[in-house]
Amino acid sequence: MDGFGRYLAAAVAARFASEGMGLAVVLLALERTDSAAYGAFVLTAWLAPHVLAAPLAGAAAGRTRRPRLLHAGALAGFGAAVAALAVLLGRAPAAAVLAVAVLGGACGPMVTGGLSSLVAGLVPAGAGRDRAYAWDAVTYNAAAVSAPAAVGLAAAAGSAERALAVLALAAALAAALAASLPYGAAPATAAAPGRPALLGAGPAALWRIRELRAITSATTLAFVGLGSLTTCSVLLAGRLGSPGAGGVLMTAFAVGALAGSLTLGRITGVEPGRLARWAMAGTGGALAAAAFSPSLAVAAALFAAAGVGDGPLLTATLRIRAEHAPEDVRAQVFTLGAGLKLTAASLGAALVGFAAQAPPQWLLLGVAVLVLASAPLHALAAPRVPAAARGAAEPATGPGAGSATVRGGRRSRGGP
Known part of the structure; x- marks a missing residue:
């Protein structure tokens, strides 16, 4: 399997775990506490850190010299939080459960935008990269279709705890696949030498x-x-x-x-x-x-x-x-x-x-x-x-100038 093929497999597994969380958490809360509201609070704690963690995760991805460790580690942390919630929700104090949910949610940006940012380094610029992003979008939608169904089946066959265990295993698989990606071939995964991007x-x-x-x-x-x-x-x-x-x-x-x-x-x-x-x-x-x-x-x-x-x-x-x-x-x-x-x-x-x-x-x-x-x-x-017209008419100035109009020697097709 080539680098992009392994990327797609990692993205499907990671986003499967992410898409299934909402339903699985609510089902487990109902099962153990008879309260859907408790599940909603846990889910809110899971989602809340995304907008705050997103710029931090992006800055870390741009500055790190070990992108493999960062991406695989974030996905492993995501999976560990899912597994911990399977054990703790409804059994441990609510404060501890919510803290775990916040920590797991802080890894969430690497499952969505963090993974998608790797595509440009795996596929050369041009129509092939555009098709690659189409396939990346498919991973989100495939997960949205399959994850709730799998969670429902797992919960019906045993318990919602089993459903969360399935999601944790999917996240672990994503982490293993992310560790195998050819990061050395992806110049976009690191900032320009000596010029790390500011937060x-x-x-x-x-x-x-x-x-x-x-x-x-x-x-x-x-x-x-x-x-x-x-x-x-x-x-x-x-x-x-x-x-x-x-x-x-x-x-x-x-x-x-x-x-x-x-x-x-x-x-x-x-x-x-x-x-x-x-x-x-x-x-x-x-x-x-x-x-x-x-x-x-x-x-x-x-x-x-x-x-x-x-x-x-x-x-x-x-x-x-x-x-x-x-x-x-x-x-x-x-x-x-x-x-x-x-x-x-x-x-x-x-x-x-x-x-x-x-x-x-x-x-x-x-x-x-x-x-x-x-x-x-x-x-x-x-x-x-x-x-493309602006790039032809205006000289590039400043760090990173021109990156909006040229990628890998190809001028963009003339639009956003």
Whole structure:
């Protein structure tokens, strides 16, 4: 198996463990304490550190001389925290359980953006790298489809503790595979010799480079809506006469996202900023239609259609980050972007919790409006002049200049 093949295997295993955590923690809390609220608090502690740990993780990835130790160690720590929660949740004092969840969540940015930042060092610039990011997006969506199903089966066959053990084993496999990657061939995994990136360099790049600012602001807004989609799906299913079918709607969304990644996400001839706008508009439109579905079957079909848009959105986002992030802060850009999306999703989940008494169709319509609004937000924030044209017309200045327009001798295709 080549380096990128091992990377995909590591990414699938790591993201499988991450995607299964939410359901597994809530099921174990119910099993041991008869309190879903306790599980929600543990899950909040798991997610909360992402946005704070993201720039730290990215800076560490950019400065380390031992990237293998950093990435494999972070994944091993992630898995150890999952295993510890399997043992401690509902048995140890709540403070200890929450502390373990915070420590495990602090490793989370390396599972998402931290791993994705390695792709540029494993695959040469060009159409091949664009396809590689499409495959990377597939790992997220494949995990979103398979992990909840595996957790449910493991819990039904034994206990939720067994489900968490499966997730811990997946994280351990990811750590072992990450340790085998050819980091020496990846110049993007370390900062330029003698010029380690500062901790604030990643956030500065996200703000300074318009392509990065545009996609980050747009996806953050979209994920305020998408973060509440699980709760909205449960409420909508109840309105349609099937209170337990919220999982069916979310599975349809995840399957659609996987299909979108495997098809639309692999189109390299479309400029990624335009692809992102199409994806956000398509997802928002399908969710708006789903809000007024007359039946569960129609709602499931529209959730699947919304997912088809969500798949290429992730691919486009990864491509934009890779093309426009300066080499020495690429890991910071990836981890911080992922952390902001997760934080936005947590905010969305909290907002819909406060408004849970409202009619479900209006809640879902609110989600759709946020996702739809992200498309014009990106259009307004993105630069008017294509990146390639700016690179030809303006001289490069300052450290890392020109990295937004040229990668490995190839000029970008003229856009974000």
